[in-house]
Amino acid sequence: MKLYNIKDHSEVVSFSQAVQQGLGRGQGLFFPDTLPQFDDMDALLTMPLVERSTEILSALIGEELPKSQIGELVSEAFNFDAPLKQVGEHIHALELFHGPTLAFKDFGGRFMAQSIAAVSDGKKITILTATSGDTGAAVAHAFYGIDNIDVVILYPKGKISPLQEKLFCTLGGNIHTVAINGDFDDCQSLVKQAFDDNDLRQTIGLNSANSINISRLMAQICYYFEAVAQVPKQKRDQLVMAVPSGNFGNLTAGLLAKAMGLPIKRFIAGTNANDTVPRYLQSGQWAPHQTVATLSNAMDVSQPNNWPRIEELFRRQQWPLGELASGWADDEETAESLRALSQAGYLCEPHGAIAYRLLEQQLEDGEEGIFLCTAHPAKFKESVDAILDINITLPKPLAEHATRSVLSQTMDGDFIQLKESLLHINNR
Ligand SMILES: *Cc1c(COP(=O)(O)O)cnc(C)c1O
Numbered sequence: 001m002k003l004y005n006i007k008d009h010s011e012v013v014s015f016s017q018a019v020q021q022g023l024g025r026g027q028g029l030f031f032p033d034t035l036p037q038f039d040d041m042d043a044l045l046t047m048p049l050v051e052r053s054t055e056i057l058s059a060l061i062g063e064e065l066p067k068s069q070i071g072e073l074v075s076e077a078f079n080f081d082a083p084l085k086q087v088g089e090h091i092h093a094l095e096l097f098h099g100p101t102l103a104f105k106d107f108g109g110r111f112m113a114q115s116i117a118a119v120s121d122g123k124k125i126t127i128l129t130a131t132s133g134d135t136g137a138a139v140a141h142a143f144y145g146i147d148n149i150d151v152v153i154l155y156p157k158g159k160i161s162p163l164q165e166k167l168f169c170t171l172g173g174n175i176h177t178v179a180i181n182g183d184f185d186d187c188q189s190l191v192k193q194a195f196d197d198n199d200l201r202q203t204i205g206l207n208s209a210n211s212i213n214i215s216r217l218m219a220q221i222c223y224y225f226e227a228v229a230q231v232p233k234q235k236r237d238q239l240v241m242a243v244p245s246g247n248f249g250n251l252t253a254g255l256l257a258k259a260m261g262l263p264i265k266r267f268i269a270g271t272n273a274n275d276t277v278p279r280y281l282q283s284g285q286w287a288p289h290q291t292v293a294t295l296s297n298a299m300d301v302s303q304p305n306n307w308p309r310i311e312e313l314f315r316r317q318q319w320p321l322g323e324l325a326s327g328w329a330d331d332e333e334t335a336e337s338l339r340a341l342s343q344a345g346y347l348c349e350p351h352g353a354i355a356y357r358l359l360e361q362q363l364e365d366g367e368e369g370i371f372l373c374t375a376h377p378a379k380f381k382e383s384v385d386a387i388l389d390i391n392i393t394l395p396k397p398l399a400e401h402a403t404r405s406v407l408s409q410t411m412d413g414d415f416i417q418l419k420e421s422l423l424h425i426n427n428r
Contacts, residue, residue: 002033016119045229053222077110084230091369094227102376105138108216113142115215126204127151130187140168140175152176154187170404177408186413193415204426220253242268242359242371244351246299248306268325270358274302275328295331296350327358335387349380
């Protein structure tokens with residue numbers, strides 16, 4: 001597989017380099033040089049998830065990794081389903097939250113962890129990351145138990161929900177969690193200092209495994225195929241997908257799937273009040289506002305970091321950007337749609353509810369709509385309980401972790417102390 005840097009096309013890297021490096025020169029994103037096509041789409045769509053995803057990912061990765069190995073990575077990574085549920089006459093929910101941390105980030109995170117392990121040839125690696133809650137859980141579970149990789153996760157002490165803390169700070173083993181006396185910015189600043197320390201970086205094989213990593217998007221392409229595979233064949237030619245978007249990685253993956261020949265007629269990009277993209281698509285002006293806090297907090301992003309990949313894809317495919325539909329919903333509208341879904345017999349959470357709302361508003365006659373449900377309702381229990389006046393029971397993974405004890409060490413926001421600790425972990 002070859003990938004180029006969107007900002008500097010002369011920088012060309014392999015899959016293995018892109019996975020280990022994350023970003024190219026000048027902070028440029030990597031983008032696949034060619035997108036494979038499939039001769040027999042119907043046959044591909046009849047395969048089970050793991051087998052089909054192995055086909056898709058090995059077509060992308062090419063000879064760099066043997067197909068049998070890709071098959072092993074995929075079956076480790078995708079060990080849960082993505083069922084499509086009927087919600088209205090022509091509306092379906094794609095549930096992407098049946099993984100260990102109950103959000104769609106498990107797909108990308110788990111495949112990224114497997115990929116990093118596969119391309120690093122047994123070298124010792126330390127993944128260092130800061131989290132304000134959800135990413136930490138996905139990263140911790142994805143890397144848990146992988147040989148030669150230690151994961152160190154920093155989070156602001158007392159500033160994440162107790163349930164979130166239980167989900168990733170109770171694992172132990174190769175997962176090291178550090179509660180920092182400070183806020184999220186202090187945690188991020190410590191991570192930055194570690195990456196600026198070349199000596200340390202070399203010694204412990206520092207990698208960030210951040211959300212820009214191409215392996216995440218590649219994994220996410222697979223569940224779009226899984227969604228279409230669950231739609232009866234005669235309804236596959238008028239499919240519309242609504243995607244709740246923050247950093248726009250999820251939507252990028254869907255558009256890549258379409259470019260690889262998956263029959264999706266069109267996409268709707270949905271945001272909350274952080275509506276940089278819908279405004280841009282209407283006005284042609286890229287004018288991010290200050291980020292505001294909303295009910296759908298995983299989408300509180302006003303400068304989406306995957307957007308350049310979407311523009312690059314439209315340019316390459318010669319698709320007019322105007323074909324991308326979009327819209328946004330404020331918190332009141334989000335709550336209203338959550339209630340409407342509940343009345344229709346479907347329990348959702350704020351992110352999925354925004355996608356549903358826009359799909360419902362924009363779906364045309366003859367079209368079949370799918371909205372993406374990116375998190376389990378229990379993950380946003382506080383707001384869902386309050387809006388619907390219910391008391392959601394915790395699903396098994398959350399309930400199990402809730403009874404375990406937190407293993408984190410506490411530290412001041414002091415880089416010297418963190419560095420000692422990182423070296424100590426590396427020498428175990
Ligand atoms: C991360 C996240 C999103 C946004 O996805 P992007 O790929 O960043 O657009 C939406 N919903 C949930 C629940 C998330 O965790």
